[in-house]
Amino acid sequence: MNGKGGRVRIGMVGAGNISGQYLKTISRLDALELTAVADLDLSRAEAVATAHGAVTEDLDGLLGRADVDVVLNLTVPQAHAQVSSAAIRAGKGVYVEKPFAADVAAGREVLNQARRAQVVIGSAPDTVLGSGVQTARAALDAGRIGTPTSATATLIIPGHEAWHPNPDFYYQPGGGPLMDMGPYYLTALVTLLGPVQQVIGAASALRDERIIGSGPRTGERIPVTTPSHVTGALVHAGGAVSTVVMSFDGAATHAAPIEIQGTEGALAVPDPNHFDGTVSLARRGAPWQELPVSAGYRGASRGYGIADLLWSGAWDGDPRKGRSQGELGLHVLEVMEGLLASAESGRAVVMTTTVKRPEPVPLSSG
Numbered sequence: 222m223n224g225k226g227g228r229v230r231i232g233m234v235g236a237g238n239i240s241g242q243y244l245k246t247i248s249r250l251d252a253l254e255l256t257a258v259a260d261l262d263l264s265r266a267e268a269v270a271t272a273h274g275a276v277t278e279d280l281d282g283l284l285g286r287a288d289v290d291v292v293l294n295l296t297v298p299q300a301h302a303q304v305s306s307a308a309i310r311a312g313k314g315v316y317v318e319k320p321f322a323a324d325v326a327a328g329r330e331v332l333n334q335a336r337r338a339q340v341v342i343g344s345a346p347d348t349v350l351g352s353g354v355q356t357a358r359a360a361l362d363a364g365r366i367g368t369p370t371s372a373t374a375t376l377i378i379p380g381h382e383a384w385h386p387n388p389d390f391y392y393q394p395g396g397g398p399l400m401d402m403g404p405y406y407l408t409a410l411v412t413l414l415g416p417v418q419q420v421i422g423a424a425s426a427l428r429d430e431r432i433i434g435s436g437p438r439t440g441e442r443i444p445v446t447t448p449s450h451v452t453g454a455l456v457h458a459g460g461a462v463s464t465v466v467m468s469f470d471g472a473a474t475h476a477a478p479i480e481i482q483g484t485e486g487a488l489a490v491p492d493p494n495h496f497d498g499t500v501s502l503a504r505r506g507a508p509w510q511e512l513p514v515s516a517g518y519r520g521a522s523r524g525y526g527i528a529d530l531l532w533s534g535a536w537d538g539d540p541r542k543g544r545s546q547g548e549l550g551l552h553v554l555e556v557m558e559g560l561l562a563s564a565e566s567g568r569a570v571v572m573t574t575t576v577k578r579p580e581p582v583p584l585s586s587g
C-alpha cells in the first residue's frame with residue numbers, strides 16, 4: 222500500500238525476545254499489519270507467523286514479496302546494517318531496533334543508501350513518542366522552566382548477569398551500559414534539548430569478570446572486555462550541557478532517570494525506557510508538582526514509531542516525514558561511539574552528524 226489505505230505491511234526479520242512487544246502493538250493498531258516473518262532460526266519465524274496469520278520466509282523470500290512495505294529489523298546489533306541494507310536494495314522501507322548499526326561507519330552507509338533510494342528508514346527507540354517524554358517536552362516548549370541550561374541522565378544498576386541466563390554480550394564491545402541502555406536516554410535528551418555538538422567521556426570497569434547469577438550457567442565467570450561504567454558530558458548545539466552516567470557497576474540510586482534544569486525551574490522526566498510515567502516540575506523556589514499528561518501517544522508501546530512514520534506521511538512522497546528517523550538513530554549512535562572514543566583518548570570528540578529536533582507529538586491515542 223505504501224501508505225495509501227492507511228496501513229503499512231510489515232515483514233519482520235528476527236523473531237527473538239523483543240518481537241513479542243512489537244507483535245502486541247501490531248495486533249492492536251489498524252495502521253500495522255504483519256505479512257511475513259523471517260529468522261535464521263526457522264522454527265522461531267514459523268511460530269510467530271503461524272500465531273499471527275503471516276507467512277514464513279527466508280530473508281530473500283521476504284524481501285521479494287510485494288506485500289511487504291517495511292522490514293522490521295529485530296535482529297541482533299551485529300546484523301542490523303546488513304539486513305537493513307538488503308531491505309533497501311530490495312526497495313523496502315526499514316525500521317530497525319537500536320542501535321541503528323554496530324558502528325557509525327556502517328550506519329552512515331545504510332542511511333545514505335536509504336536516502337538515495339528514497340525509501341523510509343526509521344529507528345528505535347520510539348519510547349520518546351509516549352506521554353512521559355512528550356509531556357516533559359511540552360512543558361519545556363511552553364517555557365515552564367525558562368531557558369534549559371543543563372540535564373542529567375542516570376542509569377545505575379548492578380548489571381544484567383544477576384537475572385539474564387546468557388549475559389556475555391553485555392560485557393563485550395558493542396554491549397555495556399551505554400550501548401545497551403544509552404539509546405533511550407540519549408534519544409530523549411536529543412528530543413528535549415536538540416542535537417549534540419561535542420562529547421567528553423570517561424569510563425571504567427569495576428571488575429574484569431562477572432558471575433552469572435541465574436539459569437544453567439549459574440556461577441560461571443564471564444570476561445568483561447568493555448567499560449561497565451560510562452560517564453560523560455554532551456554539549457548540545459543549543460548551548461545546554463548534559464551529564465550522562467550509564468553504569469552496570471552501582472548498587473542502587475535515588476537519582477531521577479532524567480532531570481532538566483532551566484533558568485526558571487526544573488523538570489523530572491520519567492524512565493525513557495518506558496512510554497509513560499509521571500513528569501514533575503519545580504519552579505524556582507516552589508515545591509515539586511506533578512504535571513498532568515499533556516502530550517504524546519497515550520498507551521503507546523514498541524512499534525508506534527512505525528505507525529508514526531505512516532501517520533506523518535512518510536509513505537506519501539516524503540520518506541523524511543515522521544519522528545523516529547534514521548538520522549536520529551545515527552546521531553545517537555555517534556554520541557555513544559564518541560563518548561567511548563573520548564574515554565579512551567582523553568580528548569573531546571566533535572560530532573560529524575546532526576539532526577533536527579523531532580516534531581513534538583500532540584496528545585492522542587494514535
Ligand SMILES: NC(=O)c1ccc[n+]([C@@H]2O[C@H](COP(=O)([O-])OP(=O)(O)OC[C@H]3O[C@@H](n4cnc5c(N)ncnc54)[C@H](O)[C@@H]3O)[C@@H](O)[C@H]2O)c1
Binds near residue numbers: 238240260262300304
Ligand atoms: N530483549 C530486549 O529486552 C530488548 C529491548 C529493547 C530492544 N532490544 C533490541 O532488539 C534487538 C533484538 O534483541 P532480542 O533481545 O530480541 O535478541 P534475540 O537474540 O532474542 O533475537 C534476535 C533474533 O534475530 C535472529 N537473527 C539474527 N541475525 C539474523 C539475520 N541475519 N537474519 C535473520 N534473523 C537473524 C536470531 O536468530 C534471533 O531469533 C536488539 O537490537 C536489541 O538491542 C531488545
